[in-house]
Amino acid sequence: MQTDYSEIVHRLAKAQKVVVLTGAGISAESGVPTFRSPDGIWSKFKPEELANMEAFLRNPKLVWEWYQYRRRLIEEVQPNPGHLTLVAMEAFFPYFSLFTQNVDGLHHKAGSRCVYELHGNIMRNRCSRCEKRFMHSEGDMTEGLSRCSCGGLLRPDVVWFGEMLPEDVLSKAYEDAQSADVFFSIGTSAVVYPAAHLPILAAESGAFVIEINTETTAISNMVHITLFGKSGEILPHLWRTFRERVNF
Numbered sequence: 001m002q003t004d005y006s007e008i009v010h011r012l013a014k015a016q017k018v019v020v021l022t023g024a025g026i027s028a029e030s031g032v033p034t035f036r037s038p039d040g041i042w043s044k045f046k047p048e049e050l051a052n053m054e055a056f057l058r059n060p061k062l063v064w065e066w067y068q069y070r071r072r073l074i075e076e077v078q079p080n081p082g083h084l085t086l087v088a089m090e091a092f093f094p095y096f097s098l099f100t101q102n103v104d105g106l107h108h109k110a111g112s113r114c115v116y117e118l119h120g121n122i123m124r125n126r127c128s129r130c131e132k133r134f135m136h137s138e139g140d141m142t143e144g145l146s147r148c149s150c151g152g153l154l155r156p157d158v159v160w161f162g163e164m165l166p167e168d169v170l171s172k173a174y175e176d177a178q179s180a181d182v183f184f185s186i187g188t189s190a191v192v193y194p195a196a197h198l199p200i201l202a203a204e205s206g207a208f209v210i211e212i213n214t215e216t217t218a219i220s221n222m223v224h225i226t227l228f229g230k231s232g233e234i235l236p237h238l239w240r241t242f243r244e245r246v247n248f
């Protein structure tokens with residue numbers, strides 16, 4: 001069934017500002033398991049058991065092993081056509097920004113420049129006292145608690161539950177969501193806040209909101225269009241259609 005992209009093409013053709021939010025779904029076709037799908041990485045554990053400071057202090061070995069497992073997996077994967085299409089879109093629009101909840105670094109690896117990491121990056125560790133960052137290969141630790149030279153506890157440089165998102169990134173995200181002409185929500189179940197608030201804020205502020213997902217989500221009833229399917233297939237197809245229509 002041929003999807004009718006005419007409304008989307010029309011909106012994109014006159015858009016000055018295009019803003020994108022991505023979640024784990026955009027990396028699924030690269031082989032990175034999502035969080036909440038049945039075979040997702042949280043199917044065995046609950047986020048509360050792993051992605052928070054209390055769990056880390058209670059069982060640092062388990063949490064480090066979970067991150068090391070994910071890091072080894074992510075080091076082997078490549079961006080997929082969904083990531084690559086967003087790189088092409090960034091080059092086309094007068095203003096384009098990409099906010100990702102993903103910590104896998106695949107947007108950077110694909111070549112996106114205007115990427116903001118809402119939840120940090122799994123390939124870095126951070127000192128919980130002086131905030132110094134280390135690439136994770138430096139002094140890997142899966143045993144116990146390791147410390148920075150300042151004595152602070154080292155931890156993965158990601159945002160855990162109950163932790164604030166990077167202030168500068170979050171305020172930029174709110175600013176862009178409120179002023180976008182077109183807002184894409186791609187591959188996210190839209191259950192984790194404050195990131196999940198961005199498409200809602202965009203819709204409330206007058207943006208045309210397009211969701212791309214393999215299933216309905218918590219925001220499907222409030223976006224303008226949901227394109228059901230894999231982002232690695234829909235994005236390249238949509239972009240090809242757009243370029244033909246505006247013969248760009």
Ligand code: BV8
Pocket residue numbers: 022023024025026028029034035036037040051101102103119158159160161162163164165186187188189190191192193194212213214215217229230231232
């Ligand atoms: C904060 C980093 C406050 C670590 C992550 C009750 C109500 C509302 C909010 C809360 C609440 N109780 C607690 C909260 C706050 C909490 C929250 O939102 N909880 C939720 C679960 C209810 N939020 C927080 O704690 C945040 N901080 O609020 O601080 C505060 C205030 C004052 C002072 C101090 C603090 C911090 C949230 C960040 C947590 N960190 N990750 C790590 O990765 O290890 S969250 C984690 O979930 C990832 O970042 C992930 O990106 C994010 C969202 O998940 P998704 O990306 O959407 O992935 P998911 O698997 O869920 O969905 C994938 C989707 O893709 C699916 O829809 C699927 O259908 C689709 N899909 C699959 N394949 C494809 C596809 N789509 C397209 N193509 C495909 N091929």
Ligand code: ZN
Pocket residue numbers: 127128129130131132148149150151152
């Ligand atoms: Zn330190």
